Amino acid sequence: MSSPDIQAELPIGLFDSGVGGLTVLRALRTALPHENYVYLGDNARLPYGTKGPATIRRYAVQAAEMLMRCKIKLMVIACNTASAIALQVLRQTYPQIPVVGVVEPGAQAACSNSLSGYIAVIGTESTIRGGAYQKAIAEINPETRVLAKACPLFVPMAEEGLVSGRLPELVVEHYLNEIFGESVSCPKPDTLVLGCTHFPLLKETIALVVGPEVKIVDSANTTAQTVLSLFEQGHCLRNRSSRPGRVRYLTTDDVQPFVRVGGLFMGENLSEQDVERVDL
Numbered sequence: 001m002s003s004p005d006i007q008a009e010l011p012i013g014l015f016d017s018g019v020g021g022l023t024v025l026r027a028l029r030t031a032l033p034h035e036n037y038v039y040l041g042d043n044a045r046l047p048y049g050t051k052g053p054a055t056i057r058r059y060a061v062q063a064a065e066m067l068m069r070c071k072i073k074l075m076v077i078a079c080n081t082a083s084a085i086a087l088q089v090l091r092q093t094y095p096q097i098p099v100v101g102v103v104e105p106g107a108q109a110a111c112s113n114s115l116s117g118y119i120a121v122i123g124t125e126s127t128i129r130g131g132a133y134q135k136a137i138a139e140i141n142p143e144t145r146v147l148a149k150a151c152p153l154f155v156p157m158a159e160e161g162l163v164s165g166r167l168p169e170l171v172v173e174h175y176l177n178e179i180f181g182e183s184v185s186c187p188k189p190d191t192l193v194l195g196c197t198h199f200p201l202l203k204e205t206i207a208l209v210v211g212p213e214v215k216i217v218d219s220a221n222t223t224a225q226t227v228l229s230l231f232e233q234g235h236c237l238r239n240r241s242s243r244p245g246r247v248r249y250l251t252t253d254d255v256q257p258f259v260r261v262g263g264l265f266m267g268e269n270l271s272e273q274d275v276e277r278v279d280l
Helices: 003-009 022-031 053-069 080-093 103-113 125-130 132-140 154-159 166-180 199-210 219-232 255-266
Strands: 012-016 037-041 074-077 099-101 118-123 145-150 191-194 215-218 247-251 275-277
Touching (some): 012 022, 012 053, 022 199, 022 255, 037 053, 053 074, 053 080, 074 080, 074 219, 080 099, 080 103, 080 125, 080 132, 099 103, 099 219, 103 118, 103 191, 103 215, 103 219, 118 132, 118 166, 125 132, 132 145, 145 166, 215 219, 247 255, 255 275
Parallel strands (some): 012 037, 012 074, 037 247, 074 099, 118 145, 247 275
């Protein structure tokens, strides 16, 4: 086997502070089903969003080092907080491979989709407070108006599998009716960014609440499309295998909770044999 063939079969590596980044992995497997993947969930140290920038960068570098030991060909920071804080550090540390975050693709897609120049961003409290999407959108188009809102209950709902039905709908209405509700008389955003990797699991319920006229930008799908474009542009070698790719799951905490929640995020059953516990 030639060196390019060996390089092509190397996995794409992803890391997140927990299981939320599995929505990015799921989108990648849809876009690039023949690629191999290794996913690292740093569950023992979540959430990253409550930590200081220096700590987040240190955690991200340690997670990236673990992925690099797995001999990956491309790295995805499947975490909003780490993308905002550590993307440039990791690109400088590992110039030999492409490094992709989730914030830039989401911001780009939002600006491309919005006709009115008025965009809403929802995420966790730490992501909204840190202003990562607001800053990224402003860099692309400084004239864009951004309304940012934290929706903290979306994360535990996603992890419990409460993503459809009347209860999730009521919670989504609680957060979003003040922006998109019928009683809102001022102009509404025409684009909504799901600025947390947990939120795509609630996408159908969110769409039901905000209405069909609002374009929803899913950061998991936009990140997958960015990775796909890197392959199409020749920045990374595509796996030529016709077989479905393999996935290796790593976690820094107990395997059993990862298996339970990870199965919800991946839309398939995982077993404890599928997941390996590692130390960073």
